[in-house]
Amino acid sequence: MATDEKVVSQPAKRLNFFERYLTIWVGICMIGGVIIGRSLPGMTDGLRRMEFGEGSQINIPIAVLIWLMIYPMMLKIDLTSILEVRRRPQGILVTLFVNWLVKPFSMALIGWLFFKHLFLPLIGEALADQYIAGTIILAAAPCTAMVFVWSYLTDGDPAYTLVQVSLNDLIMLVLFAPIVTLLVSGASGLHVPFQVLLYSVTAFVVIPLILGSLSRRLLIGAKGKEWFDNSFVAFFQPITVIALLITLVLIFAFQADNLMAKPLHIALIAIPILIQVYLNSALAYGLMKFVKVPHNVAAPGALIGASNFFELAVATAIVLFGPESGAALATVVGVLVEVPVMLSVCSFCNRTRHWFPA
Numbered sequence: 001m002a003t004d005e006k007v008v009s010q011p012a013k014r015l016n017f018f019e020r021y022l023t024i025w026v027g028i029c030m031i032g033g034v035i036i037g038r039s040l041p042g043m044t045d046g047l048r049r050m051e052f053g054e055g056s057q058i059n060i061p062i063a064v065l066i067w068l069m070i071y072p073m074m075l076k077i078d079l080t081s082i083l084e085v086r087r088r089p090q091g092i093l094v095t096l097f098v099n100w101l102v103k104p105f106s107m108a109l110i111g112w113l114f115f116k117h118l119f120l121p122l123i124g125e126a127l128a129d130q131y132i133a134g135t136i137i138l139a140a141a142p143c144t145a146m147v148f149v150w151s152y153l154t155d156g157d158p159a160y161t162l163v164q165v166s167l168n169d170l171i172m173l174v175l176f177a178p179i180v181t182l183l184v185s186g187a188s189g190l191h192v193p194f195q196v197l198l199y200s201v202t203a204f205v206v207i208p209l210i211l212g213s214l215s216r217r218l219l220i221g222a223k224g225k226e227w228f229d230n231s232f233v234a235f236f237q238p239i240t241v242i243a244l245l246i247t248l249v250l251i252f253a254f255q256a257d258n259l260m261a262k263p264l265h266i267a268l269i270a271i272p273i274l275i276q277v278y279l280n281s282a283l284a285y286g287l288m289k290f291v292k293v294p295h296n297v298a299a300p301g302a303l304i305g306a307s308n309f310f311e312l313a314v315a316t317a318i319v320l321f322g323p324e325s326g327a328a329l330a331t332v333v334g335v336l337v338e339v340p341v342m343l344s345v346c347s348f349c350n351r352t353r354h355w356f357p358a
Helices: 022-039 041-048 060-075 079-087 089-118 125-139 146-153 158-188 194-223 225-254 256-261 264-290 295-306 310-321 326-351
Strands: none
Touching: 022 041, 022 225, 022 256, 022 326, 041 225, 060 194, 060 225, 060 310, 089 125, 089 158, 089 264, 089 295, 125 158, 125 264, 125 310, 125 326, 146 158, 146 295, 146 326, 158 194, 158 295, 158 310, 194 225, 194 310, 225 256, 225 310, 225 326, 256 264, 256 326, 264 295, 264 326, 295 326, 310 326
16 A cells, blocks of 8 residues: 655764865874974974963964864853753763773773883883873863764764763863873883973863853843854864964974974884773773663763873873973874774764664
């Protein structure tokens, strides 16, 4: 019998042009930065010396660029959404457990094993300590912005994803500095000046979070949420992309001599980062299945456990050790592997949707 019913297919969800090819853009920035660093050493050195006070390690151009990346992210955070935690506390507890009690500590262990033992003959003691520090800083900063993209690709609950991200940001204000100080000092032997780390958290998390929250509240009250999302927040999208790419060019320009002398190191740094990402995403996803939360909560939880707030990580590594340091390079390698790794985690989550209750 004929029927008038029509099957309406949902359009495939896709990343935008920039997000889809982020790894390629990072690769282009790496090549361009190295070319600039090698061919224009005078200009590169002049940019490197532009600091907020001698010895502060806070490079002015990079600090401004990172602010242009972080402030728009904080505009998306609705702190009042944290009140919704009581809806599904199991998923939140799993997310917090993996992000703060497993992820940074497992990265410290994996980094120590690879850099201080397996890779030590290839990289040397000094760089081993730097690479451990950079990977720990990366792991101690849970993802803020890109996780909304990954959640979208897995049909995650957007409201619940917002709760997870908002709560992580507030916890980051308290735990990021102590965890980084403890683990970097313990695993690498490098001294981390706690006061300098607090300055970094204040400059790149506290102040942008406060300004973003105030901007969100005032502008939504005055203009409405539709204007805020579609006009004000959208205005910063291309600025954020450009700021990220210029930041990467500068970091690779500052790292040009290191990269030309040690191209193998990028692959070596990527190995423990990849292991840590898959380990923690699998743990979070498995625990979500164990506590029987819906898939639209489990998938974003696994993705938050896998990805990182690399803008904060890059800024912190630069503040602590300088833009030409091995620690800064390690955080940038995290950006290099972010998209292909996260897309593979998204694909796995989508293929295993049937594991979870409807």
